[in-house]
Amino acid sequence: MSLAHILLIMLAGVAAGTINTVVGSGTLITFPTLLAFGYPAVTANISNTVGLVAGGVSGSWGYRREITAGRQRLRQLAPMSLLGAVVGALLLIWLPPSAFKAIVPVLILVGLLLVVFGPRLQRRMAAHHPDGTQPESAGRKVALAGGVFFAGVYGGYFGAAQGVLLMGLLSALLPDSLQRLNGIKNVLGTIVNGVAAMVFIIVSFHNVRWWVALLIAIGSLIGGLVGAKVGRKLPPWLLRAFIVVVGVVAIVTMI
Template identity: 50%
Template sequence: MTPWEAVAVFAAGIGAGGINAVVGSGSLITFPTMVAVGLPPIVANVSNNIGLVPGSLTGALGYRAELKGQRDRLIRLGLGSLLGSLIGGVLLLSLPERTFTVVVSILIGLACVLVVLQPRLSAWVSAWREHQHPHGGPWLWLGVFAGGIYGGYFGAAQGVLLIGLLGIFLDDDLQRVNAAKNVLALVVNAAAAVLFILADALDLFAEAAVDWTAVLLVAAGATIGGFLGAKVGRKLPAPVLRGFIVCVGIAAIIKLVYG
């Protein structure tokens, strides 16, 4: 990797960390950049996932105030994210590349629709929401579990999917929903990263070797971007945040479909 290529990967990490803190889809910046500088797609995917973990952590920490009172909710949903992420990571290591491209594009499109309709759908859901399910009930858990599978496999726009789900099934402020999304995305990224590091250490999948130079560059950039993104995202009004989410989701679909 040349010095200019290293600068490009580092800058992509900053952008990805910021976008992930606000909504998600940061991988649509870092992954193509890493491929453009010469990394094989699967190597880029694995290295990108590991590198974005510090940015996910700083993004989650930036929403500490909005996370108050959500501990039980996050423990329940975090288990679904953890299990799903491990399954998704195994699928990445064992299935042909881009197997899920069409399905992923559909899921992101659906998530954008959910985000747009979230205020009305939340009112509708509240009419039948059972009082014994303050954390969204089994359907939300299953949705988060499925989102974890997707996030462990590729991860781009998993934040869009999570916000769409959480915003509908949880009777809560959008900023608090976004804070919960950041924690769940951190669980997904961290679990998949551990799996990929172990696979690399044990040399189980040669085609999924970790490029540690790329990891360090993305990690450094994402750490800065996650901190800055959280500061900006916490100040956005709900309609603005919702509009930004939809724009990022549409960009994600275009990138996945047309490359």
């Protein structure tokens, strides 16, 4: 592994950790980077998932005030993320690599659409409950639990734009402020990545490239802290435009 190889993977990890904390979709940075270096798709996805856990932890730490305020939500939703992550990770392992190669471009495209249209959905839904007083119906709670479970399956299988998907879902169904929801999103996403990583290590140890995972972990750990501290000051449109460009390159590469 050359020095340029090491630096580029680590920098991709920094970018992914920052973007995951602020927007979501950091996988659309690291995953294509690993593909460009010639790693097989499933191996790249598994190693990437293991590495990004560190960024989720640091990003969640940066949002600890919002997370403390939303701890009751997390107690309700975390089990659904955990179960979904196990299902998604096992699907990745059990389905043939050819299925992953066929499914991932579609998932990336869905992720890009969420990146582009997610903020508009968030603003529209947040306008429905600006003061946090909207009552929560039983149907809404069921929809929220089911949606978080599906996001966990999605995140365990691939995970690009999982954060955007979660933010759209949470802002549509919960009356909390968007900053608090972003903290909750960071914890749920970290749970999914952490659980999926554990499943991969136990069931598919041979597919983990540990040097790659370590480099992404170091980069994403830094990126999570950066995202929590200064990410809100960065122009969201610039981050999303960058993600879209990288995602389109990934789709073209895989096709």
